[in-house]
Amino acid sequence: MAIFALSDLHLSFNKPVSLYGINPEQDIDKPMDVFGWKQHYNLIRDHWLETVEPDDTVLIPGDISWAMKLEVARYDFDWISQLPGRKIMSPGNHCYYVQSRRKVRAALPPGMEWIDADYTIAEGKVIAATRGWTLPGDRFYDEENDRRIYERQVGRLQLALDMAEREQPGKEKIVMLHYPPVTSMAKESGFMELMKKFAVKLCVYGHLHGKAREDAIEGNVDGVELRLVACDAINFCPVKVWKD
Template identity: 70%
Template sequence: MAIYALSDLHLSFKRAVTLYDIDPVQDIEKPMDLFGWDRHYEKIRDHWLRVVSQDDTVLIPGDISWAMKLEVARFDFGWISQLPGKKVLSPGNHCYYVSSKKKVRAALPERMEWIDADYTLVEGKVVAGTRGWTLPGDRFFKEDEDRKIYERQVGRLRIALEAAQKDHPDKEKIVMLHFPPITKTSTESGFMDVMKEFGVRMCIYGHLHGKAGEDAIQGEVDGITLRLVACDAVDFCPVKIRD
């Protein structure tokens, strides 16, 4: 009963498909070939089937589907549901189909759970999640546009961890973010501050691809193990983070 993580699946099925019955011309809305991800869903499928069992859980922190509407995202959720294990999902910056947690949760197949500014329990451990945001100091951070969103997302992580601490003060805490909680250019990170305050042991994140992924900060920082789990950074294979 292990815990795995894999983010940025970037699926875009046009209809309900099975794991092995996919026509890339007719069934894929947005092929990822342009980014060198040729038939990447097959790589995800094959690795997932090899390493994940029905008793395991896979954490998926964001950018799950390219869909703009929830009724289309259902096709991607359905494909994921055919893979082994329980799945815990949280939002990314491309999850445009999300209008409310309630609606997304109602659309999910069995053994799939959505968290955002809240938490769930996985194998006796707390898993808290929110989207995150671009950090101050990042070259894309614009003070007048991003500051409020950044601070709101820090607050949402605090809400999740406060609830978890109240309900389960002695359980290990894992955080799933889409954006990295720290970068080489960060001048501040409220996400790191909040995680340290609540004794978080591990944070998984995605969002960074290609060269950006090569520059990602990973390993232990201030007592928190950081791990980039974006698909292309881990060869499209779910990464075991806890036995």
């Protein structure tokens, strides 16, 4: 049993579809071909089937579906559910269908979980999550518009880690963020301070695509292993991030 990660699937099915035989002109509302992701769902499917076993866990930190409404996002959830492994998901900046954790969780097929400002247990590890936000000092940060959201998201990660520490003392911790916790321009953040405080071992994140991937920081940072797992950064293939 191992833990894999893959984020930013950016699916947009408009009806129930199987893993194979997808018609890109009839079954998809927002093709990613314009970004060079030609029929990327086929790549995800093939790599996933080659890599992930039924007993494995896959972390999916955000931007799973382009859907604006939950009833449409269900088509994307159902497609993912046909792939092997347990799936643990958390929100990204394009998850507009998210109105509440309760409603999203009620819409999920078996074998799929949604965490946000809380945690679950996988392979004996605490998996905690929140969306994250643009960091102070980053190239796209605007103090007037971003400060409140950034601080709220830091607070949501603290809620998750406080709860995990109280209820699961001593367990190793993994954090899922959509936004990076540090970048080449913002090398400190409240997210990193919390992860160091709670001795988080691993943080997986997405959000950075194309040229923006140059801002990514990966590897061990003050004891926290950082991994960028956006689809296009890892060849649309779930990457193994943990195995005992």
